[in-house]
Amino acid sequence: MTSIAKPPVKHPSSRTNGLGLTIRDYEGAMSTLCAGCGHDSVTAALVQAGWELDLEPHRVGKMSGIGCSSKTTAYFMKQSHGFNSVHGRMPSVTSGAAAANRALTYIGISGDGDSLSIGLGQLSHAIRRNVNMLYVLENNGVYGLTKGQFSASADIGSTSKKGEANEQSPIDPVLLALTLGATFVARSFSGDKKQLVPILKAGLMHKGFAIVDVISPCVSFNDHEGSTKSYAFTREHEVEAVHTDFVPLRREITMPETGEDVHAVTLHDGSTVRLRATASDYDPTNRESAYAHVRACQARHEIATGLLFVDENGRDMHDFMRTPSTPLVELPYEALCPGKGALDKLMERYR
Amino acid sequence: MSGVNDFAFKIGTVNGTGSASANGLLMQAIFRMGIPVSGKNIFPSNIQGLPTWYEIRVSKDGYTARPSEVDLVVALNPATYAKDVATVRPGGFLLYDSSWPLDPDLVREGITILGIPFGRMCVENFQGDRDRTLLRNIVYAGSLAALLGIDMDVVSSMLEEKYGKKPKLLTSNHQAIQLGYQYAKEHFTCPLPFHLEKMDKTSDSILIDGNTACALGAVYAGATVGAWYPITPATALMEQFKAFCERFRVDKETGAHNYAILQAEDELSAAGIIIGAGWMGARAFTNTSGPGISLMQEFIGLAYYTDIPAVFFDIQRCGPATGMPTRTQQADLISLAYASHGDTKHLVLFPANPGEAFEMAVQSFDLAERFQTPVFVATDLDIGMNDWMVKRFTWDDNYRPDRGKVLHREDLDKLQRFSRYLDVDGDGIAARTLPGVGGKGAYFVRGSGHDKHAAYTEDSDAYLELVDRLKRKFQHAATVMPKPAFTLREGATVGLVSLGGCDAAVREAADKLAAQGIVVDVMRIRAFPFGAEVLEFFERHEHTFVIEQNRDAQLRSLLAIELGIPRDAMISILDYGGMPLTAKVVIDAVSRHVGAHGQAAVTPTPRAVSNGVPA
Numbered sequence: 001m002t003s004i005a006k007p008p009v010k011h012p013s014s015r016t017n018g019l020g021l022t023i024r025d026y027e028g029a030m031s032t033l034c035a036g037c038g039h040d041s042v043t044a045a046l047v048q049a050g051w052e053l054d055l056e057p058h059r060v061g062k063m064s065g066i067g068c069s070s071k072t073t074a075y076f077m078k079q080s081h082g083f084n085s086v087h088g089r090m091p092s093v094t095s096g097a098a099a100a101n102r103a104l105t106y107i108g109i110s111g112d113g114d115s116l117s118i119g120l121g122q123l124s125h126a127i128r129r130n131v132n133m134l135y136v137l138e139n140n141g142v143y144g145l146t147k148g149q150f151s152a153s154a155d156i157g158s159t160s161k162k163g164e165a166n167e168q169s170p171i172d173p174v175l176l177a178l179t180l181g182a183t184f185v186a187r188s189f190s191g192d193k194k195q196l197v198p199i200l201k202a203g204l205m206h207k208g209f210a211i212v213d214v215i216s217p218c219v220s221f222n223d224h225e226g227s228t229k230s231y232a233f234t235r236e237h238e239v240e241a242v243h244t245d246f247v248p249l250r251r252e253i254t255m256p257e258t259g260e261d262v263h264a265v266t267l268h269d270g271s272t273v274r275l276r277a278t279a280s281d282y283d284p285t286n287r288e289s290a291y292a293h294v295r296a297c298q299a300r301h302e303i304a305t306g307l308l309f310v311d312e313n314g315r316d317m318h319d320f321m322r323t324p325s326t327p328l329v330e331l332p333y334e335a336l337c338p339g340k341g342a343l344d345k346l347m348e349r350y351r
Numbered sequence: 352m353s354g355v356n357d358f359a360f361k362i363g364t365v366n367g368t369g370s371a372s373a374n375g376l377l378m379q380a381i382f383r384m385g386i387p388v389s390g391k392n393i394f395p396s397n398i399q400g401l402p403t404w405y406e407i408r409v410s411k412d413g414y415t416a417r418p419s420e421v422d423l424v425v426a427l428n429p430a431t432y433a434k435d436v437a438t439v440r441p442g443g444f445l446l447y448d449s450s451w452p453l454d455p456d457l458v459r460e461g462i463t464i465l466g467i468p469f470g471r472m473c474v475e476n477f478q479g480d481r482d483r484t485l486l487r488n489i490v491y492a493g494s495l496a497a498l499l500g501i502d503m504d505v506v507s508s509m510l511e512e513k514y515g516k517k518p519k520l521l522t523s524n525h526q527a528i529q530l531g532y533q534y535a536k537e538h539f540t541c542p543l544p545f546h547l548e549k550m551d552k553t554s555d556s557i558l559i560d561g562n563t564a565c566a567l568g569a570v571y572a573g574a575t576v577g578a579w580y581p582i583t584p585a586t587a588l589m590e591q592f593k594a595f596c597e598r599f600r601v602d603k604e605t606g607a608h609n610y611a612i613l614q615a616e617d618e619l620s621a622a623g624i625i626i627g628a629g630w631m632g633a634r635a636f637t638n639t640s641g642p643g644i645s646l647m648q649e650f651i652g653l654a655y656y657t658d659i660p661a662v663f664f665d666i667q668r669c670g671p672a673t674g675m676p677t678r679t680q681q682a683d684l685i686s687l688a689y690a691s692h693g694d695t696k697h698l699v700l701f702p703a704n705p706g707e708a709f710e711m712a713v714q715s716f717d718l719a720e721r722f723q724t725p726v727f728v729a730t731d732l733d734i735g736m737n738d739w740m741v742k743r744f745t746w747d748d749n750y751r752p753d754r755g756k757v758l759h760r761e762d763l764d765k766l767q768r769f770s771r772y773l774d775v776d777g778d779g780i781a782a783r784t785l786p787g788v789g790g791k792g793a794y795f796v797r798g799s800g801h802d803k804h805a806a807y808t809e810d811s812d813a814y815l816e817l818v819d820r821l822k823r824k825f826q827h828a829a830t831v832m833p834k835p836a837f838t839l840r841e842g843a844t845v846g847l848v849s850l851g852g853c854d855a856a857v858r859e860a861a862d863k864l865a866a867q868g869i870v871v872d873v874m875r876i877r878a879f880p881f882g883a884e885v886l887e888f889f890e891r892h893e894h895t896f897v898i899e900q901n902r903d904a905q906l907r908s909l910l911a912i913e914l915g916i917p918r919d920a921m922i923s924i925l926d927y928g929g930m931p932l933t934a935k936v937v938i939d940a941v942s943r944h945v946g947a948h949g950q951a952a953v954t955p956t957p958r959a960v961s962n963g964v965p966a
């Protein structure tokens with residue numbers, strides 16, 4: 001995971017939050033992702049959310065797997081402890097970390113490749129365990145880092161560079177999470193800071209597993225005709241899929257300000273996605289209607305966004321395990337070892 | 352062998368018929384009579400209906416290896432009767448259920464056949480299928496009590512302990528024991544020529560299995576996070592850990608659990624969980640067996656490369672693939688030593704029995720934190736699941752966990768800059784910080800290339816510096832890993848080298864070989880990487896035998912790779928059919944070789960000395 005240190009320049013007039021920190025204190029290393037990659041917009045939203053929530057950076061565990069998306073952890077909150085684990089396995093590492101130290105705030109960053117194929121099992125079980133964490137799924141429909149293969153969220157009909165069409169139905173992380181009983185399910189768009197920041201903040205505050213599926217376009221691999229949001233563009237007609245020697249410099253795609261519920265967003269490849277924000281009278285506490293809403297949007301070729309479902313009364317992993325409010329790592333050894341007397345007594349049971 | 356307090360017997364039954372408690376009762380009764388005893392449960396990988404055997408060895412001299420022959424077989428499974436008859440030693444006895452007539456084809460010359468109508472007696476005396484089946488086991492235990500001279504007072508007090516609070520069960524069990532006992536007394540000359548007489552050789556011992564011992568070690572080491580996925584023969588380890596935690600770690604006032612046990616969705620996840628917890632500073636462990644180790648490889652490499660402590664208990668079983676899940680082997684040695692891709696080397700401990708498993712379990716957490724690396728405790732099905740007679744476990748209340756090099760806030764304040772992988776002391780171990788510490792302590796754990804500051808790199812020099820430090824760390828570990836256990840005899844030119852559960856059979860073989868005039872030294876390897884003493888032992892002996900339970904001589908390969916010992920200087924004795932090793936296998940192989948090479952017998956038999964390391 002590449003990163004370049006950012007020069008620590010602070011503007012004297014920068015606003016400070018409740019902890020006396022400026023927004024710069026929530027930034028990380030310089031991004032090495034492609035210019036215009038949606039993941040960088042997610043980073044910016046996380047920086048904003050952390051700052052606004054007065055999160056103490058050193059009390060945050062930034063967790064990720066492997067992929068362009070998983071690099072994001074390096075680009076925000078440089079004072080936080082970070083962990084780039086292995087491909088698809090961030091949820092288990094986070095489960096263990098959270099089990100050992102419940103006092104930190106955990107932010108997991110993953111991609112659609114990382115989460116929905118190799119890591120599908122771990123994602124499902126982190127939901128089932130209801131690990132207290134924010135799980136950001138940066139969803140671009142492709143494997144970015146390995147250069148453009150379809151991911152499990154690629155839409156039917158999107159085509160590869162060779163013209164092959166994806167025929168398999170996508171796994172929708174939102175429907176998956178709703179089905180598995182996730183206690184916080186949201187979807188947003190990387191360029192829609194206005195919607196994304198509050199969702200991330202809500203997810204961070206949620207007790208339990210908060211998944212936010214963020215549509216996050218890939219500049220490098222959805223830049224050709226026929227892609228809905230996936231696959232490789234390199235240089236037209238002459239570059240093989242595994243070798244990207246030209247990456248277009250693009251601007252971040254941002255959400256237009258229209259005040260409407262449905263936004264058509266044009267991606268780097270010229271295709272559009274239609275994002276429908278939940279309406280003001282939408283009830284996010286009903287799992288069934290959340291499911292119906294997402295499906296109804298799909299039928300209209302729209303992507304439902306917003307906070308889709310939340311259950312604030314769910315029991316999280318620590319409730320299931322009955323762990324004490326003091327983090328396990330802070331329990332003194334004396335509280336853990338039964339001592340010689342107990343062992344001597346116990347030995348009689350094995351006589 | 353065979354005589355007073357020196358014989359072996361086995362019971363052949365059907366899995367799922369409740370014979371385990373009767374067999375346990377027999378073994379424990381012998382133990383409580385002060386007589387050294389060991390038991391091996393040979394069971395199938397299914398829940399009901401297939402053959403299962405329980406072998407009990409009584410040895411006044413304290414030998415606990417699996418016996419090479421049995422003096423008495425209790426043949427209660429018609430499906431294996433023919434096979435069971437054949438396993439009695441000439442001159443031995445066979446006890447069978449005479450409720451039904453015995454097929455004349457199955458009568459064998461040269462052994463004494465005793466029939467007791469266990470089934471019929473149960474039908475006549477007890478109601479219901481369940482009781483009749485279950486109590487049949489207690490009836491045969493009663494008959495064996497008479498035939499072998501088990502003290503009935505001991506048996507009665509054991510039943511009292513077990514069923515004291517369930518009067519109905521107590522009565523029926525008493526009745527069943529008496530039925531079997533009286534029938535044998537009335538119909539046969541009791542006791543048999545080989546039988547039991549009280550001794551006083553077990554008062555400082557216990558009967559315990561290795562999984563329980565490891566679990567207890569994890570509790571005493573202060574482990575707080577356990578993650579696992581069920582697998583035979585490792586399962587009981589976490590179940591026991593849970594039971595101990597429920598007993599010792601539940602806060603009386605709040606009901607809070609001062610531990611976290613996560614039953615993961617698979618072994619990959621279990622490994623990830625303990626690595627996450629280890630990173631946080633918790634003592635964390637998983638328990639698994641070969642198939643699980645295979646799945647954990649990727650994560651093991653991550654922990655190695657990122658300097659994260661984690662303890663893995665590998666209860667080895669017969670591989671490869673699913674193999675024979677209920678048979679024992681030592682065939683994960685190489686996969687543990689070098690688990691994962693790329694250049695990796697790991698610390699592995701090889702306890703020989705549950706007593707040492709308890710100690711090494713504690714030690715494994717100290718080593719993992721001190722060296723910030725995965726540590727494997729390699730036992731096997733035999734150690735893990737069978738009851739062993741070992742010295743009572745002891746505990747020193749002055750023990751404090753070795754947390755290794757951890758920098759706290761005050762330490763960080765004094766530093767210019769914290770560099771996670773900086774080898775200040777030259778021992779390959781860099782100081783770590785625990786997440787949450789603040790100040791300068793934050794850093795990134797990454798499985799991708801990183802330099803000594805934990806920053807991403809693809810620079811060759813920075814990479815080399817890091818992997819060479821890991822190698823230095825491993826070499827340093829070799830100097831502090833548990834030393835081998837030696838049993839040395841004056842004048843020995845032959846050396847026997849083994850590890851883990853082979854130990855009991857190897858030491859017994861060494862004694863018996865000495866009695867035959869073949870004087871051997873024994874070295875039991877207790878850890879990987881190997882210390883300097885291991886090489887010295889090879890240098891001191893003209894012939895060395897390496898005894899292990901796998902097909903491909905994995906220990907021998909490790910010795911050759913790591914110490915440069917020529918492969919052909921080591922004679923392999925390999926026993927890998929899935930059964931615990933017997934002394935006979937070792938004696939036969941060594942005497943055959945020594946005979947063939949015309950090595951002179953050394954007389955008289957010198958007395959053996961050990962290096963004081965638990966042999």
Ligand SMILES: Cc1ncc(C[n+]2csc(CCOP(=O)(O)OP(=O)(O)O)c2C)c(N)n1
Pocket residue numbers: 066067068069070087110111112113114115138140142143144145146151
């Ligand atoms: C075990 C394993 N298999 C394959 C890979 C190669 N790999 C690296 S990243 C990646 C896909 C990443 O895709 P995604 O999570 O969608 O992230 P993106 O790069 O699109 O942001 C793959 C397959 C790996 N690192 N480890």
Ligand code: SF4
Pocket residue numbers: 032033034036037038039068069140144145217218219220221
């Ligand atoms: S390849 Fe795609 S996902 Fe990866 S950094 Fe570039 S734009 Fe982002």
